Structure formats: C-alpha cells, structure tokens
Amino acid sequence: MLRQRKQQRERTKAATQEQGVAQLDSSSSSSSSSRGEYSPSLGVLFRLFSIVRLAGALAGPIQDCDEVYNYWEPLHMLQFGSGKQTWEYAPQFALRSYAVLLVVKGVAQVVHFVFGFRTKVQVFLALRVCLALACAGAEALLVSMVARWVDRRMANYLAVALAGMAGMFHAAPALLPSSLAMVGAMVGSAFAMVPPVDDWALHMRRRVVPAAAAFALTAAAGWPYAAIVAVPFAVEEVVAGGPGRTGGRARRALALAAAGGAVAAVVVGAMAVVDSWHYGRLVVAPWNQIAYNVLGQHGGAATLYGAESWSFYIKNGLVNANLVMALALASLPLWAAYCGVLWLAARRAEGAAAQAAAGRLRRAHGLLLARMAPFPLALAVFSAQRHKEERFLSIVYPHMCFCAAAALSLVPPLAAWMSAALGRAAVPGAGRWRWAGYAVLAAAAAIGVLRMAALSVYYTAPMRVFGKLSPPGDAAAGFLPLGPTVKSLLAPAAAPVPAAPAEERTVCMGGGWYWFPSSYWLPPGHRLQFVTGLGAIDHHHLPGDYAPRGAGSVRAATSMARADFNGQSRWEPAHAVPLFPAANSTRSACDYVVDVAVPGAGDSFETALAAQGGGARRWERVGDCLPVLDATRSGLLVRIVYVPPSAARALGYLLGQHQVWARACVFRQLRATPTVDTL
Numbered sequence: 001m002l003r004q005r006k007q008q009r010e011r012t013k014a015a016t017q018e019q020g021v022a023q024l025d026s027s028s029s030s031s032s033s034s035r036g037e038y039s040p041s042l043g044v045l046f047r048l049f050s051i052v053r054l055a056g057a058l059a060g061p062i063q064d065c066d067e068v069y070n071y072w073e074p075l076h077m078l079q080f081g082s083g084k085q086t087w088e089y090a091p092q093f094a095l096r097s098y099a100v101l102l103v104v105k106g107v108a109q110v111v112h113f114v115f116g117f118r119t120k121v122q123v124f125l126a127l128r129v130c131l132a133l134a135c136a137g138a139e140a141l142l143v144s145m146v147a148r149w150v151d152r153r154m155a156n157y158l159a160v161a162l163a164g165m166a167g168m169f170h171a172a173p174a175l176l177p178s179s180l181a182m183v184g185a186m187v188g189s190a191f192a193m194v195p196p197v198d199d200w201a202l203h204m205r206r207r208v209v210p211a212a213a214a215f216a217l218t219a220a221a222g223w224p225y226a227a228i229v230a231v232p233f234a235v236e237e238v239v240a241g242g243p244g245r246t247g248g249r250a251r252r253a254l255a256l257a258a259a260g261g262a263v264a265a266v267v268v269g270a271m272a273v274v275d276s277w278h279y280g281r282l283v284v285a286p287w288n289q290i291a292y293n294v295l296g297q298h299g300g301a302a303t304l305y306g307a308e309s310w311s312f313y314i315k316n317g318l319v320n321a322n323l324v325m326a327l328a329l330a331s332l333p334l335w336a337a338y339c340g341v342l343w344l345a346a347r348r349a350e351g352a353a354a355q356a357a358a359g360r361l362r363r364a365h366g367l368l369l370a371r372m373a374p375f376p377l378a379l380a381v382f383s384a385q386r387h388k389e390e391r392f393l394s395i396v397y398p399h400m401c402f403c404a405a406a407a408l409s410l411v412p413p414l415a416a417w418m419s420a421a422l423g424r425a426a427v428p429g430a431g432r433w434r435w436a437g438y439a440v441l442a443a444a445a446a447i448g449v450l451r452m453a454a455l456s457v458y459y460t461a462p463m464r465v466f467g468k469l470s471p472p473g474d475a476a477a478g479f480l481p482l483g484p485t486v487k488s489l490l491a492p493a494a495a496p497v498p499a500a501p502a503e504e505r506t507v508c509m510g511g512g513w514y515w516f517p518s519s520y521w522l523p524p525g526h527r528l529q530f531v532t533g534l535g536a537i538d539h540h541h542l543p544g545d546y547a548p549r550g551a552g553s554v555r556a557a558t559s560m561a562r563a564d565f566n567g568q569s570r571w572e573p574a575h576a577v578p579l580f581p582a583a584n585s586t587r588s589a590c591d592y593v594v595d596v597a598v599p600g601a602g603d604s605f606e607t608a609l610a611a612q613g614g615g616a617r618r619w620e621r622v623g624d625c626l627p628v629l630d631a632t633r634s635g636l637l638v639r640i641v642y643v644p645p646s647a648a649r650a651l652g653y654l655l656g657q658h659q660v661w662a663r664a665c666v667f668r669q670l671r672a673t674p675t676v677d678t679l
Contacts, residue, residue, distance in 0.1 A: 037152035037434075045140035045159065052163050053132035056452070057173035058125060061459045064176070064391055065514035069543045071175045072124070072518035075101045077546045078554060079108065080120070082527060083519050084543040087565035089558070095292055097285035098558065099274040100221055104175065119470070124520035128173040135172035135179075138186035142398060145190040146405075150371065157405035157437055158398075164445025165401060167320030169452045171394040178391045181226035184218030185374070186398050192233040193371060204255060208237065212259035220267040224286045226395050228381055230260075232373035240366070280559030292567070293387075307386040313379055313393045317400065319451070319640050320390075323444035327404035332376055334410040338365060341417045372406050375399035408437040453642035461626035462515035462596055465664040468622045469507065469592060470523045505591040510579065511535015511603055512596035513542060515628075515664070531590065533579035535603040541566065542575045579608060592622075593667045598630055598660065605667055618670050625663040633660035 040048070062068060069086050077083035078101055088095040104127060111126050139162050147155035162168055171179050191211035197203050215230035238253045268286060275283040317325035342362050378396040382388065412433035505526045509516060513530055522528065530542050544564055547557045564574040580588055597604035609619060631639050635657030638648050643659075652658040 037156065039144075039147040039152045039155060040159070042140050042144045045143050046136055048159075049136035049139045049163065050133055052169070053136045053172045054129060056169040057128040057132040059456045059460070060170050060173065060452070061455055061463060062517055063170050063174065063455075064389075065516070066391075067174055067176050068516055068518045070096060071101065072520065073543070074098065074546075075104060075175070076120075076519040077557065078102065078105050079123070080519075080524075081557075082548065083546050084528060085546045085562075086543045087541060087567060090562050090565040091279045091281065091559055092561070093288070093292075093565070093567055094275065094279045094281075094283040094285060095289045097221075097271050097275050098278045099271040099285075100177075100180070102274065120520045120522075120524070121467070124518065127175070131175060131179070132173040135168075135183050135186075138183045138190075139168075139398065142186045142190040142193075142402075145193045146402070149193045149195060150368075151409060153434060153437075154402075154405045154409045157408050157441060158401050160438065160441040160445060161321075161324045161401035161404050162398060164441065164448040165321050165324055165397065166448045166451035166455070167317075167394060167397045169448070170455060171391070171397060174391070176391055176394075177223040178226075178394045181218045181222035181229075182395045182397060184214055184222050185226055185229040185395055188212075188214035188218060188230060188233070189371070189374065189399065189402075192236075195367065204259075208252075208255055209259045212256055213263045216260040216263040217267055220264045220286060221271065223395065224290055225392075228378050229374045229395060229399070231377060232370045236367070236370040240370070278555060278558040280555065308388040310383050312388045313383050316390050316393065321397070321400060321404075321444070322447045322451075323440060324401055324404045324448075327407040327440070328375055328400045331372055331403040331407040331410070334407050334414065335365070335369060335372065337414055338410050341414065368406060372399075372403050375403045404441075408440065411437075447641065450641035454640060457642055458629035458639065459631075461628040461664045462512070462594075463517040463521065465594065465626050465666055466517060466521035468666045469521075469526060506589060507592045507594060508534075508579070508588075508590035509594050510605075511537055512594070512664075513537060513540075515596050516594075526592075529590065530576040531579040531588075531593075532576050534593070534595065534605055534608055535597070537576060538571045541569045541572060544572070544575045580612060588669055591669055593619075593669075594664070595667065596628060596662055596664045598633070598662045605665070619667050620670060622666040622668050625665040627661045628664050630660040630662045634658065 069084055070088060073083040073085070074089060074096070075083075077085075078098070086096075087093055107130055108123055108127055111130065112123075115126070117123050117126065139159075143155050143159045143162070146158055171182060173179075188211045191207055191214065194207040194211075196207065211233055212230075215227070215233065219225075219227040219230070234256060237256055238249055268284065271286070272282070272284050275285050314325070314329070317328075321328075342365060346362070375396045378393065378399075382392050415433075505523075506529050507522060507526050508529050508531045510531050511534060516528060519528065527545070530537060532538065544562065547560045564572050566572070577589055579590070579593075593605050595605035629639055635651070635655075637643070637655075638651055638657045638659045643651065648657075648659050
C-alpha cells in the first residue's frame with residue numbers, strides 16, 4: 001500500500017513537471033497555446049495606435065523647452081525667416097544639424113500641398129500629427145513582428161502597454177532627437193526579432209540589412225547615443241552560434257559592419273554637406289555633439305547642467321509608465337529564475353527527446369534575453385551618467401514595454417514549476433494567467449490615462465494662452481481641421497500663411513520663458529523678447545535671435561559669427577532687455593507680456609506694474625487668464641495624475657496634497673495714454 005501511494009505521488013509529480021515544461025515552452029515562438037491567440041493585423045494595429053498618438057499630438061503639451069528652442073525655433077526660421085537661436089546653433093559650436101530640420105520642412109510642404117494651412121499654428125499641429133503617425137507605424141510594425149516571430153500573447157501585452165503608457169503619449173509627437181531615435185530604434189528592433197535562417201541571402205535580406213540600416217540611420221541622423229539600442233542585436237548576430245547561424249563569426253561581423261556602415265556613411269556625409277553649407281565651414285554635427293557631451297569639449301554638459309541621482313530614471317519611469325516600469329524592472333530577475341528552472345530541467349531530462357526539448361528551450365530563452373537587453377542596458381548606462389534628462393530614456397520606452405510583456409509571459413511557467421517543486425498537482429490554467437496579465441496592464445493603462453489627462457489639463461494653458469495674441473478669426477482657425485482642399489491649393493491664389501503686417505509687435509516673457517510654445521504660436525510680424533525685472537532669468541543662458549534674413553539667404557543667418565554665445569551656460573545680457581527701460585518709466589518696449597505666475601507672487605507682471613506707480617493704466621489684460629498647475633509647489637500625487645477638483649480639495653485637507661495654481665495671462669500695452677476727465 002505504501003509503495004502504491006509513493007508511486008502515485010511520483011506519477012502526480014511527473015505529470016505536474018510535464019505541465020510545467022509545457023508552460024515553459026509557452027514563452028517561446030513555437031508555443032502551441034500562443035498559436036490560438038488573436039493577433040491584430042498590421043493595419044488594425046496602426047489604426048489603433050494612431051488614435052492614441054493623435055490625441056497626444058493635439059492635446060498634449062510640450063514637455064521640454066529644449067524641444068522649442070533647439071528644434072521648433074530653427075525650423076520656424078527655415079520656414080518663415082525668424083526665430084530664436086541657441087548657442088548650439090552658433091557656428092563656433094555647431095552641435096545641432098539642420099539636415100533633419102530640412103526633412104521636416106519638406107514634410108510640412110507636402111502636407112500643405114495636400115491639405116493647406118491657414119495659420120502657423122496649423123503647421124505646428126500638422127507636423128506633430130505627422131510625427132505621431134510615424135511613431136504609430138513603428139509601433140504597429142514592432143508589435144506585428146513580435147507576434148510573428150516571438151509570441152502572440154507577448155505581442156498583445158506589448159500593444160496594451162504601449163497604448164496605455166503616458167511616456168509614449170508625450171514622446172511620440174515631440175520634435176526631439178530622442179523621439180526620432182525612438183521611432184528608428186523600434187523599426188530596427190522589429191527586424192531584429194526575426195530569427196536566423198540557414199539561407200544566407202534570405203538571412204541578410206530579412207534580418208541583417210533592414211535592422212542594421214535602421215539602427216545606423218537612428219544613430220547617425222537621430223541621436224548618436226541611440227546606438228546603445230543596437231548593441232544586443234550586434235552581439236547576438238556576431239557572437240551567438242547554434243542552428244540557423246549561417247556563416248562564421250567573421251563573415252557575420254563583416255556583413256553587419258558593411259550594412260550599418262554604408263548607411264551611416266551616406267547619412268553622415270549628406271548631413272555634413274548640408275550643415276557645412278549652413279554653418280559656413282566644415283561641420284560634422286554628430287561628432288561635435290559627442291565631443292561636447294562625452295569628451296567634455298567647451299566644458300561639457302555633465303558639469304554644467306546639474307547631476308541627478310542614480311534613481312532618476314527609475315522614478316521617471318514609474319511616473320511615465322507606473323506598473324509597466326515595475327514589470328520591466330522585474331523582467332531580468334524573472335529571466336534569471338527561468339534560467340535556473342531550465343538548468344534543473346536539463347539535469348533531470350532523460351532520453352534524447354527530453355534533452356533536445358531542453359536545448360531548444362535554452363536557445364529560445366537566450367534569444368529572449370537579446371530582445372529584452374536594450375532596456376536594462378540603456379537604463380544602466382544612462383543612470384551611470386551625471387547629466388540626466390527625462391527625454392533621454394524615451395528611446396527605450398518601447399523596449400520597456402517589451403520587457404514588461406516578457407515578465408508577464410514568464411510568470412505562468414515559473415509558477416507551474418514552483419507548484420511542481422512543492423508537489424502540488426493543481427496549477428492555474430493558462431487562460432487565467434492570460435487574463436491576469438491583461439488585468440495588470442489594464443490597471444497600468446488606467447493610471448496612464450490619468451497621467452495623460454493631467455498633462456493635458458494641468459500644463460497646456462501656457463500654449464493655449466498664446467492664441468489670445470491672434471485676431472479672433474485667426475485664433476479660431478488655428479486648430480485642425482485644416483483649410484483648403486487639394487483642388488483649391490492648385491489655384492494660383494493659394495498661400496500658406498497670411499502676409500506679415502508692416503509694423504512688428506514684441507511679445508515679452510520673463511521668468512516663465514520656458515513655457516514658450518514656439519514662434520509658430522505667434523501671429524506673423526510678432527517676435528519674442530526676454531525681459532529682466534519679471535522673474536529670475538539671469539542664471540540661464542537664454543537664446544538669442546537669428547539674424548534677420550531680409551533679402552539675404554538662409555545661409556547668411558545661420559553662418560553669421562556671434563560673440564554673444566557661450567558653451568558654459570553663462571548669462572548673456574544681450575539676450576534680454578529691461579521690462580521698463582528707464583527708472584520710474586511706465587512705457588515698456590513690449591507690446592504684449594505673457595506672464596505665468598502664482599497670484600500674489602512678487603515676480604508677477606501685475607506686481608511689477610504696481611511698483612511703477614500708475615503704470616497699470618497703460619496696460620490691459622487680453623481675455624481671461626488660464627490656470628496652470630505649479631508643479632514645484634503642488635503635492636506629488638495631485639500633480640502627476642489627474643484628480644477631479646473636489647477630490648483634490650479632499651486630498652489637500654486629509655493628506656496635505658495641495659494643488660497650487662499659477663495663471664497664464666496676456667497683457668497688452670495701450671498705444672496712447674487714456675484721457676482722464678477733470679472737474
């Protein structure tokens with residue numbers, strides 16, 4: 001009787017281990033359970049991602065003032081002849097490339113031919129839409145390739161994580177090298193999902209050439225540091241052996257270098273030609289950027305712009321991705337635990353079939369690591385640098401989502417083996433694990449939507465308030481849908497934007513200069529000026545103005561030598577003027593002042609007017625002020641996610657999580673002194 005019970009327990013344990021092996025196998029591309037999983041087509045994925053990305057393009061704020069001054073302003077100069085110029089575009093530094101901006105300008109011209117623009121705001125929004133749609137296409141390609149070559153359920157997890165991630169919401173439509181690199185890295189990573197095959201020509205055409213070309217284009221034209229995303233692919237392609245690896249390591253390394261090097265050489269060469277023409281001297285902008293940021297030329301960014309702690313990107317990831325970031329951080333430990341289970345399975349395997357199955361699982365698990373590696377590698381490298389900015393990590397936001405999907409896919413087989421190790425025959429079914437994974441991602445997406453809503457509700461007022469500078473008719477036409485049709489655009493009378501008025505207007509900003517949404521939001525003939533006496537701005541190296549093009553060429557403006565730029569982040573007095581030029585003066589050089597300040601603060605425009613004595617009579621407010629959340633004074637919870645006003649008041653009362661609101665206002669200086677009747 002005892003022997004029968006022992007045999008029964010051994011049979012039960014063996015059956016449980018077989019179930020664990022089956023679930024371990026479910027994480028590989030040959031998973032039988034994954035084959036029955038629904039996988040949306042590429043077109044369906046593109047349409048679904050487009051909806052989310054268009055919402056970010058039209059309703060999301062600009063997260064980083066570097067996007068405005070380093071990319072939108074030079075683009076505005078190329079299109080309309082005026083804009084702010086940062087020191088990175090000074091010919092003696094030449095850290096930024098005009099080549100990519102010319103491509104974006106070409107896209108704007110094509111879109112104008114198809115739809116037409118009535119205002120510059122429409123140009124701005126249409127370009128954000130194009131950037132968002134490009135990201136949606138790359139996301140759809142990545143998910144479809146994961147579904148085809150890795151695992152369908154993992155692909156579905158990846159799609160949900162991408163759609164619900166707040167970081168992707170604001171990174172997708174951004175005109176930033178890191179966002180462009182994110183799109184290119186997704187394309188390269190999508191082709192890196194393809195497994196190797198014995199046919200050398202097919203292997204090169206289907207995997208090596210497209211992946212290497214995308215990664216090379218990303219690093220050369222987008223962001224040089226994005227090359228880190230390609231490292232796992234290169235290591236896997238050259239070093240890894242096994243079935244399907246055609247040719248020796250030397251041949252694979254040579255083919256990889258030839259494919260990537262050819263693309264990089266062509267792109268860098270074309271950029272050098274374009275930038276050398278614009279700067280008036282030989283310039284290789286990607287190299288100049290590396291020399292400044294990595295080699296410390298001109299002081300280097302690491303010693304000038306502040307250092308953050310090693311946990312900076314983890315905290316940012318938790319804000320922008322919440323549970324997805326937590327799952328991504330857990331993916332490597334889960335992968336290591338999976339390795340341990342495979343090692344035990346290989347030791348216990350008996351017979352050729354069992355050994356072959358264990359070997360196949362080990363190879364599939366190794367391939368999974370190569371596809372997961374870009375996120376932890378980039379996180380470790382960027383966290384080790386002193387200079388950190390939120391946008392740097394955006395290049396691996398999609399890989400973060402992939403790691404989260406991998407973590408959810410690794411939990412069921414590990415749980416099965418844990419149950420087997422404890423001698424328990426009852427293991428939750430695969431369906432329960434699948435829906436549990438979707439439930440976790442649905443919760444992450446719900447939190448992500450609250451974060452997206454917070455960005456749109458709390459922080460877009462400074463952008464919208466600039467619409468008050470335009471005449472009522474133009475302001476109403478500033479948003480999509482666009483204007484003329486293709487047929488009307490072919491008429492000779494079609495014009496992209498209204499002609500500039502004869503008299504220029506000056507729009508001034510002080511301490512809130514970083515809220516400026518770009519000159520695309522200024523009516524024709526208006527220009528931005530920074531002013532002292534309205535908030536502390538003298539500890540920043542503010543941008544200057546591009547030299548007026550006038551009758552001259554673009555090259556005359558972009559190649560002009562300037563002495564008022566430095567690479568040490570020092571204050572340049574020439575880039576700002578006093579709010580009131582003379583003592584006790586009520587007349588300002590500003591026609592408009594856009595002020596973003598907390599009511600009652602000593603550096604607000606209204607306070608500055610009151611100090612002038614009677615100066616308020618020369619100014620009037622244009623419309624109502626718009627509320628914008630002051631993130632520096634508000635509680636953590638009520639500033640990172642949207643909280644209804646009543647709930648925000650309750651949280652402030654119960655937990656001390658108060659919301660502090662600033663006001664974005666536009667003031668207009670009256671042309672003539674008002675007449676005062678006397679008796």
